[in-house]
Amino acid sequence: MLFSSTVFLFLFLPIVGLVYYLLPNGGGKDLRLRNVWLLVSSLFFYAWGEPTFVLMMLASIVWNYVFGLIVSGRKALLAVSIVGNVLFIGAYKYLNFLTANIREYLPCAVGVIPQTSILLPIGISFFTFQAMSYVVDVYRGMPAQRNPLTLALYISLFPQLVAGPIVRYSTVARQLAVRCSTVGSVSAGLIRFVIGFNKKMLLANPLSEAADYAFAQADPSGALAWLGALCYTLQIYFDFSGYSDMAIGLGKMFGFDFMENFNYPYIARSFSEFWRRWHISLGSWFRDYVYFPLGGSHVQSNLVQLRNLFVVWLLTGVWHGANWTFILWGLIYGVLISFEKISGLSRRLEESRSVVYQLLVLLVVILAWVIFRVPSMTYAVHYIGGMFRFGASFMDQKAIFWWREMSVALCAGVLFALPVYKRLEQGSARVVRLNVLPFVQVILFLVSVSSLVMENHNPFIYFSF
Amino acid sequence: MKRLLAGPNVLVAAILGALVLVGAVVCGYRTMQAVRLMYSNKLDPALGYRSNIEMICNRNFIAHDMFIELGGAWARLMGRSCVNKTVLLPNGIQTYLDATLPPSDVLDRHARSVARFRDSLEEEGVPYFFVLAPYKMDDQEKMLPAVANHNVIWSARHFVRRLNEDGVDVLHLRDVLAQNEDEVLKYFYKTDHHWNGDAIMMAARMIDKKIVQKLRIKNEDFDPWDEANWRRNVLQDWFWGSLGRRTGHWFSGTDDLIYYEPRFETQIHRRARN
Numbered sequence: 252m253l254f255s256s257t258v259f260l261f262l263f264l265p266i267v268g269l270v271y272y273l274l275p276n277g278g279g280k281d282l283r284l285r286n287v288w289l290l291v292s293s294l295f296f297y298a299w300g301e302p303t304f305v306l307m308m309l310a311s312i313v314w315n316y317v318f319g320l321i322v323s324g325r326k327a328l329l330a331v332s333i334v335g336n337v338l339f340i341g342a343y344k345y346l347n348f349l350t351a352n353i354r355e356y357l358p359c360a361v362g363v364i365p366q367t368s369i370l371l372p373i374g375i376s377f378f379t380f381q382a383m384s385y386v387v388d389v390y391r392g393m394p395a396q397r398n399p400l401t402l403a404l405y406i407s408l409f410p411q412l413v414a415g416p417i418v419r420y421s422t423v424a425r426q427l428a429v430r431c432s433t434v435g436s437v438s439a440g441l442i443r444f445v446i447g448f449n450k451k452m453l454l455a456n457p458l459s460e461a462a463d464y465a466f467a468q469a470d471p472s473g474a475l476a477w478l479g480a481l482c483y484t485l486q487i488y489f490d491f492s493g494y495s496d497m498a499i500g501l502g503k504m505f506g507f508d509f510m511e512n513f514n515y516p517y518i519a520r521s522f523s524e525f526w527r528r529w530h531i532s533l534g535s536w537f538r539d540y541v542y543f544p545l546g547g548s549h550v551q552s553n554l555v556q557l558r559n560l561f562v563v564w565l566l567t568g569v570w571h572g573a574n575w576t577f578i579l580w581g582l583i584y585g586v587l588i589s590f591e592k593i594s595g596l597s598r599r600l601e602e603s604r605s606v607v608y609q610l611l612v613l614l615v616v617i618l619a620w621v622i623f624r625v626p627s628m629t630y631a632v633h634y635i636g637g638m639f640r641f642g643a644s645f646m647d648q649k650a651i652f653w654w655r656e657m658s659v660a661l662c663a664g665v666l667f668a669l670p671v672y673k674r675l676e677q678g679s680a681r682v683v684r685l686n687v688l689p690f691v692q693v694i695l696f697l698v699s700v701s702s703l704v705m706e707n708h709n710p711f712i713y714f715s716f
Numbered sequence: 717m718k719r720l721l722a723g724p725n726v727l728v729a730a731i732l733g734a735l736v737l738v739g740a741v742v743c744g745y746r747t748m749q750a751v752r753l754m755y756s757n758k759l760d761p762a763l764g765y766r767s768n769i770e771m772i773c774n775r776n777f778i779a780h781d782m783f784i785e786l787g788g789a790w791a792r793l794m795g796r797s798c799v800n801k802t803v804l805l806p807n808g809i810q811t812y813l814d815a816t817l818p819p820s821d822v823l824d825r826h827a828r829s830v831a832r833f834r835d836s837l838e839e840e841g842v843p844y845f846f847v848l849a850p851y852k853m854d855d856q857e858k859m860l861p862a863v864a865n866h867n868v869i870w871s872a873r874h875f876v877r878r879l880n881e882d883g884v885d886v887l888h889l890r891d892v893l894a895q896n897e898d899e900v901l902k903y904f905y906k907t908d909h910h911w912n913g914d915a916i917m918m919a920a921r922m923i924d925k926k927i928v929q930k931l932r933i934k935n936e937d938f939d940p941w942d943e944a945n946w947r948r949n950v951l952q953d954w955f956w957g958s959l960g961r962r963t964g965h966w967f968s969g970t971d972d973l974i975y976y977e978p979r980f981e982t983q984i985h986r987r988a989r990n
Contacts, residue, residue: 257773258766261739262740262744265740299766434726438730441732441733453790457794460798464863647862649863651862652861658795704787705787
């Protein structure tokens with residue numbers, strides 16, 4: 252079920268919210284009934300898209316619940332649990348890619364290995380990573396969750412189920428048992444949800460029209476290619492950060508505090524800083540569960556540190572999808588961040604506030620998004636080549652049309668990708684901050700609903716991961 | 717209560733909550749309606765429950781028209797000319813962004829079928845001519861954005877050419893209605909792809925003239941097409957076409973509705989042979 256759908260907004264959410272708050276909670280200490288209700292709602296939420304995949308998610312929950320009970324301090328069991336999770340995600344997410352490549356590069360395997368065609372369960376990467384983090388945390392000494400329903404709720408909790416943020420068990424373990432919601436926290440959650448919804452409907456969706464058009468062209472002109480890349484850069488930010496805002500807001504409405512997932516990534520002064528601001532929950536997951544266990548940067552040779560970084564960024568690329576373009580995208584960041592870390596450049600650059608390097612970072616980020624967006628490496632080369640093909644054919648009628656059509660959305664996108672709204676909130680008088688800005692969000696909410704009613708194109712990018 | 721509303725976040729959330737609850741009541745009702753319709757097989761079962769519920773909730777949403785208006789006004793504010801699969805041309809005419817007719821081989825097949833039908837009628841001694849209804853876009857095609865995908869104009873002209881090659885007598889109403897392109901706009905709704913009352917009147921006169929000519933009917937004393945026999949009524953800003961309904965009148969504007977009333981007694985006779 253999409254957050255940005257009338258069924259979610261006007262049926263699922265009010266029913267779940269009303270029943271949740273009507274159920275007794277023993278002053279915030281006895282949440283059994285509310286938790287069961289949230290679990291049932293979450294399973295229904297997941298089943299709305301494809302009912303059969305719920306069984307697969309339940310299998311994942313059972314697997315990790317059992318290992319959670321027995322893994323504490325036992326490395327071999329931890330390895331079995333992780334291998335099981337990796338095989339699970341691998342089968343659903345990477346088997347098609349694997350068989351396709353084997354068949355392409357080893358013609359002799361064509362008759363032996365059939366081309367698989369397995370449907371990707373929505374949000375598999377997110378909930379599998381959450382489940383793995385639970386088992387690892389228990390292995391490291393955290394108490395296991397004895398109640399299978401509570402663990403099932405942690406893994407399947409609908410606000411962050413399909414597109415994050417990736418919530419650590421350690422973050423919400425206490426909240427699963429004891430939490431309270433106040434009128435203030437529910438209100439703050441609702442407003443946060445609306446801010447995310449507005450980002451998605453009013454910025455990400457319109458920008459996606461130009462991006463989709465440009466990337467669908469076999470040979471876009473330079474100006475159109477640039478527009479497509481810029482629009483996609485902004486679209487993916489507002490799409491994903493909008494979803495995260497909605498998830499965090501929904502969490503607040505039900506008494507949970509999820510971690511922030513974005514912090515204005517496009518103002519980063521280095522590639523390292525960019526990844527501290529972009530998809531923070533994924534970056535910190537890889538840092539804590541892959542990079543640090545490998546030794547991180549506290550190793551004796553640069554070569555080992557390079558290996559660690561390579562592994563992390565290869566996995567980051569692979570996590571996003573089964574395609575060479577994602578792997579290349581991850582490795583590009585791996586190379587750039589390795590260079591910054593080994594040379595000590597990132598700290599110096601962040602301190603020196605070099606605008607030139609900041610712009611270079613932004614340019615590379617935009618080009619990397621092109622690689623992330625396109626279906627194949629060949630098209631990536633062709634598209635990026637087109638962006639730098641200046642000449643008479645640089646600007647054509649299609650480009651003129653889309654630049655004109657997107658001009659306001661682009662300006663608004665650039666403005667809100669910078670911390671302008673945040674500064675406006677902080678810098679404005681209390682009366683404006685508390686009385687005017689929230690009402691602006693209500694008006695924008697109505698406009699966003701109008702986009703829903705118009706049945707505009709509306710998928711979330713990160714649902715594919 | 718005063719304390720409750722002291723924090724404006726709470727007040728705003730209360731407004732949002734109220735909006736959501738009103739929407740919930742409507743969507744709940746629509747969902748029940750969708751389920752009932754599905755049980756009575758009035759909805760496409762292939763779509764399944766979920767898609768049908770989503771479709772019905774969206775299409776029959778509370779204050780649907782108001783939200784369309786709001787969406788259209790927002791699109792204006794954002795400087796958009798393409799909204800909800802339509803495009804607003806610089807001359808204020810609205811049309812679909814994509815409008816495609818079948819490819820030329822299909823049109824050729826249709827033209828041959830028409831010619832065969834004409835032949836079979838003529839064997840029976842029944843005269844035949846083909847009337848091609850007028851289409852809105854033609855020279856205005858130049859105003860279409862480069863991203864539009866239109867082949868209606870090309871297809872219509874191709875079809876007429878093929879009919880002419882097969883010797884079929886064609887009354888091409890688009891050409892009859894407007895000798896020059898500036899004139900044609902008055903025969904079409906801005907917010908719809910249909911022709912308006914003036915065009916209908918003109919077309920009816922032309923078709924009648926052609927029938928009289930084909931059947932060699934003698935003109936009687938009474939000429940129904942005399943302008944004095946009709947009263948032309950115009951309802952100002954009264955019509956909102958299917959294109960306009962997708963975007964709201966702040967985006968597309970509205971049309972005048974034109975209709976004609978006869979000033980004479982009308983009676984329709986139908987007489988079947990045998």
